[in-house]
Amino acid sequence: MKRLRLATPGPTEVPQRLLLAGAQEIVHHRSTEMEQLNHEVGSALPPLFGTASPVYSIASSGTGAMEAAVANCFAPGDEVLVVSNGYFGERFADMASAYGLTAHLVESPWGTSVPAEAVAAAHREHPSARGVLVVYSETSTGALNDVRAIGELFRGTDVVVVVDAISGLLVHPLDMDEWGLDVVLAASHKGFMLPPGLAFIAVSDKAWAAVERGGGPSYYWSFERLRKFYPMSSSSPAVSLMLALRESLEMLREEGVEAFRARHALLGRAAEQALLDLGFRTFIEPPHRRSNVITAALAPEGIDSGRLLKSMSADWGVTVTGGQAHLKGRLIRIGHVGAVDALDLCAVFGALELALLGCGHDMEPGTAAGAIIRTVHEEGN
Numbered sequence: 001m002k003r004l005r006l007a008t009p010g011p012t013e014v015p016q017r018l019l020l021a022g023a024q025e026i027v028h029h030r031s032t033e034m035e036q037l038n039h040e041v042g043s044a045l046p047p048l049f050g051t052a053s054p055v056y057s058i059a060s061s062g063t064g065a066m067e068a069a070v071a072n073c074f075a076p077g078d079e080v081l082v083v084s085n086g087y088f089g090e091r092f093a094d095m096a097s098a099y100g101l102t103a104h105l106v107e108s109p110w111g112t113s114v115p116a117e118a119v120a121a122a123h124r125e126h127p128s129a130r131g132v133l134v135v136y137s138e139t140s141t142g143a144l145n146d147v148r149a150i151g152e153l154f155r156g157t158d159v160v161v162v163v164d165a166i167s168g169l170l171v172h173p174l175d176m177d178e179w180g181l182d183v184v185l186a187a188s189h190k191g192f193m194l195p196p197g198l199a200f201i202a203v204s205d206k207a208w209a210a211v212e213r214g215g216g217p218s219y220y221w222s223f224e225r226l227r228k229f230y231p232m233s234s235s236s237p238a239v240s241l242m243l244a245l246r247e248s249l250e251m252l253r254e255e256g257v258e259a260f261r262a263r264h265a266l267l268g269r270a271a272e273q274a275l276l277d278l279g280f281r282t283f284i285e286p287p288h289r290r291s292n293v294i295t296a297a298l299a300p301e302g303i304d305s306g307r308l309l310k311s312m313s314a315d316w317g318v319t320v321t322g323g324q325a326h327l328k329g330r331l332i333r334i335g336h337v338g339a340v341d342a343l344d345l346c347a348v349f350g351a352l353e354l355a356l357l358g359c360g361h362d363m364e365p366g367t368a369a370g371a372i373i374r375t376v377h378e379e380g381n
């Protein structure tokens with residue numbers, strides 16, 4: 001028997017309570033039941049984004065929401081700044097090019113946060129840039145970008161700040177209106193603990209002005225259509241996921257967002273300590289900020305992280321992710337987002353310890369579990 005465990009930064013494990021909520025009979029999307037559901041979801045989402053604007057839900061993966069933002073806020077030929085310190089930043093840049101925008105990259109190495117000052121400098125160099133595309137929690141490396149400081153730079157200008165908060169929302173504070181962010185994107189299969197398939201988009205007044213000025217061509221992704229039909233939708237919504245979302249919002253309300261965040265911070269500290277005690281090396285060094293969505297570390301000398309992942313999954317049913325691109329074989333990324341507690345983390349690290357022992361790594365069994373238990377005992381709640 002192998003119990004399957006997902007310790008990935010999305011999709012995450014889905015609590016049974018949410019699976020069951022999604023297993024109800026389908027309600028029709030023009031019914032009063034659906035209207036009620038949309039109203040409930042529509043009133044619970046905006047506070048989580050820190051906005052008074054509506055938050056639109058669409059049937060899509062997170063990438064669809066990123067694409068919708070690029071398509072609606074900018075027109076072909078527009079210049080944008082793209083903050084890039086990982087794979088998802090690169091995805092934003094690729095999208096910008098696909099839509100005929102000129103993307104000026106504000107780059108910093110994978111495993112670092114991009115300083116807001118670098119964004120300010122890029123804007124001085126390209127003053128006609130109409131937007132900034134930035135990832136909050138860069139899931140490919142575990143680095144957090146200071147979107148608050150970046151939002152601050154463009155307050156009172158007409159530069160539209162688009163934030164991919166797909167993994168960062170809920171896990172880290174985000175106050176869209178207060179921080180001057182214009183489009184904030186999220187998705188169901190990260191902090192919301194749901195299956196993939198729903199994306200969320202919040203749009204500020206400043207972003208609406210850009211949309212009304214005219215973006216690129218779009219239909220399914222059109223912000224105008226989202227607004228016109230809100231809180232209903234113009235085409236078939238992902239009804240099962242919306243039913244599960246209502247329950248997820250209830251779970252978040254019960255735990256409280258502060259406690260949710262504190263839990264993730266504790267998991268991040270425990271995972272970091274466990275990795276260090278096992279002989280892994282810190283990947284993100286201060287002053288660069290680390291996300292509490294995943295904990296990434298470099299494998300001990302002589303150990304191929306790819307081999308560890310393969311053994312963890314084949315022998316123990318535990319899925320974690322490794323490094324992308326040039327970090328393949330070197331990095332390990334332990335996801336701990338959503339419905340995860342310290343005991344889940346012990347199971348994941350148990351599989352990692354067994355895989356390490358299988359590779360002949362010199363270590364005391366129970367090292368990681370010990371680190372997690374100590375961390376929780378000493379500073380846990």
Ligand SMILES: *Cc1c(COP(=O)(O)O)cnc(C)c1O
Pocket residue numbers: 009010061062063064088135137138139164165166167187196
């Ligand atoms: C998960 C994720 C996405 C979206 O990925 P999809 O597979 O399209 O859902 C985008 N950006 C970040 C930072 C993510 O973590």
